[in-house]
Every structure is written in C-alpha cells, then in structure tokens.
Amino acid sequence: MQNVVILISGTGSNMAAIVQAAEAGKWSERLGAQVAAVISNKPDAKGLLFAKERGIATAVVEHTAYPSREAFDAALAQKIDEYQPALVVLAGFMRILTPAFVAHYAGRLLNIHPSLLPAFPGLHTHQRAIDAGCRFAGATVHQVTADLDAGPIVEQAVVPILPGDDADTLAARVLTQEHIIYPRAVETFLQKGM
Ligand code: GAR
Numbered sequence: 726m727q728n729v730v731i732l733i734s735g736t737g738s739n740m741a742a743i744v745q746a747a748e749a750g751k752w753s754e755r756l757g758a759q760v761a762a763v764i765s766n767k768p769d770a771k772g773l774l775f776a777k778e779r780g781i782a783t784a785v786v787e788h789t790a791y792p793s794r795e796a797f798d799a800a801l802a803q804k805i806d807e808y809q810p811a812l813v814v815l816a817g818f819m820r821i822l823t824p825a826f827v828a829h830y831a832g833r834l835l836n837i838h839p840s841l842l843p844a845f846p847g848l849h850t851h852q853r854a855i856d857a858g859c860r861f862a863g864a865t866v867h868q869v870t871a872d873l874d875a876g877p878i879v880e881q882a883v884v885p886i887l888p889g890d891d892a893d894t895l896a897a898r899v900l901t902q903e904h905i906i907y908p909r910a911v912e913t914f915l916q917k918g919m
Contacts, residue, residue: 726753727811727915728761732801732818737763737772738900739816739837739907744779746908758915761808764801766820782808788820798826805830812914815869816907824871834869835914837907839899841881842867846874851892851899862886862895864903866910879913880906 729747731740744760752758763776764784773783786804791797797820805813815836827834840850842865854862863883870876882902886895 726761727756727758728808729758729812729814729911729915730762730764730805730808730810731760731814731816732805733763733765733770733772733816734767734819735770735772735817737765737770737775737817739903740772740814741775742904743814743816743908743911744776744781746912750908750912752912752915756912756915758811761810762805764804766797766801766818772817794821794823795825798823802826802829812911814907814911821873822869827869827871830869832868835879835910836867836869836874836876837903838865838867838874839896839903840874841865841883842874842878849892851895855886855890855892855895859886862899864899864906866906880910882906 733740740763747760760781762782762784764786765773766786766788768785768787776783784804786801788797791800811833813830813834841863845853861883863881865878866880867878868876884898884902
C-alpha cells in the first residue's frame with residue numbers, strides 16, 4: 726500500500742478534499758494508496774476532527790514543545806516515518822521546514838501555495854496580488870525544495886481578480902481551485918511518481 730501522510734495546521738480543507746477524492750476515486754483499489762495519517766503542529770487544528778471522523782490516524786507534534794526548528798522537524802519526521810509514506814503532502818502546513826527535513830523526503834514532498842508561483846511566495850499572497858494590480862491570481866502545487874515556495878511546479882490553477890475583491894473574497898475563490906488541483910496532483914503522483 727502506498728501511504729500518504731498529510732500535514733496540516735488549521736482548517737484542513739485541502740486535506741479533506743484529498744481524503745474525499747481518495748474515497749470517491751477508490752484510490753485503495755485503483756492505486757493501492759491510502760491517506761494513512763493526518764498530522765498537525767497545532768492541537769486545535771479543525772482538520773484533525775474531520776480525519777478522526779473518517780477513521781484516519783491523527784497525531785499532533787507541537788512545534789512549541791521543541792527548542793529549535795531542527796528538533797521539531799526531527800520529531801515530526803519520526804512521527805511521519807511511522808507510516809512509511811510514499812508521499813508527504815503539506816496542506817496548509819504553516820511551518821518553514823529545515824533543509825534536512827526536505828532532503829529526507831526529497832522526491833516525495835508536495836506543497837500547495839495560494840499564488841501563481843513564482844509570484845508572491847511567502848505570506849499575505851492575496852493582498853499582495855490585489856495591491857500589485859494583478860488581474861489574475863491562483864494556486865500552485867509544487868515539489869518542495871530547500872528554497873521557500875520555489876520547487877518545481879506540478880499544477881496551477883488561475884482565477885480572475887474581480888473589482889471589489891478583498892483578500893478574503895479572493896482567497897475563497899482561489900481555495901475552490903486548490904480543492905480541484907491538489908487531489909489531482911496527488912493522484913498523478915501516486916500513479917507515476919514525480
Ligand atoms: C490554503 O489556501 C493553502 O494554499 C495555504 O493555506 C490555506 C490552507 O487552507 N497555504 C499556505 O499559505 C502555505 N504557505 P486549508 O487548511 O483549508 O487547506
């Protein structure tokens with residue numbers, strides 16, 4: 726079985742979209758794949774409840790409990806590796822990862838970022854796109870490398886920025902597209918790798 730481990734920090738709507746795609750698309754029968762675990766760095770992440778309700782293993786590795794980024798990433802990797810993942814999916818996981826962590830999962834680590842990379846890496850992407858006068862925004866699924874939001878692009882979706890948009894209305898429009906492209910990118914990976 727190809728195990729997928731999904732990391733979240735909050736709502737987990739992208740994680741939920743992937744779990745639902747796995748169920749609807751019969752990934753376990755067709756691809757020999759399953760979402761094996763959902764791990765959060767925050768104990769109150771809403772997405773943990775969704776995963777538990779679906780019978781998916783959950784775990785919390787709190788970054789505040791560790792003295793350094795390196796120590797947290799090592800503990801996180803130890804927890805992830807209990808599931809021997811074919812793929813690790815960052816889905817709204819709001820931590821910068823150390824080069825050692827990224828190297829450990831090289832070739833099997835995906836992230837989604839709510840901008841049309843390479844434009845607007847980092848935070849506050851929607852407001853920055855509006856402020857820049859962009860006519861279009863979007864989301865990017867990419868392989869994770871040691872450079873923040875800069876790995877090879879796997880999938881993108883484009884949405885218009887409409888007159889009167891604020892960061893919230895734009896984020897909601899982008900998120901609906903994230904829920905389409907992220908499950909698709911994960912499924913493609915499980916079919917053929919990166
Ligand atoms: C998503 O929009 C995702 O692209 C973004 O956080 C949101 C999480 O939503 N990720 C980043 O900004 C990573 N830098 P979700 O928890 O409902 O999936």
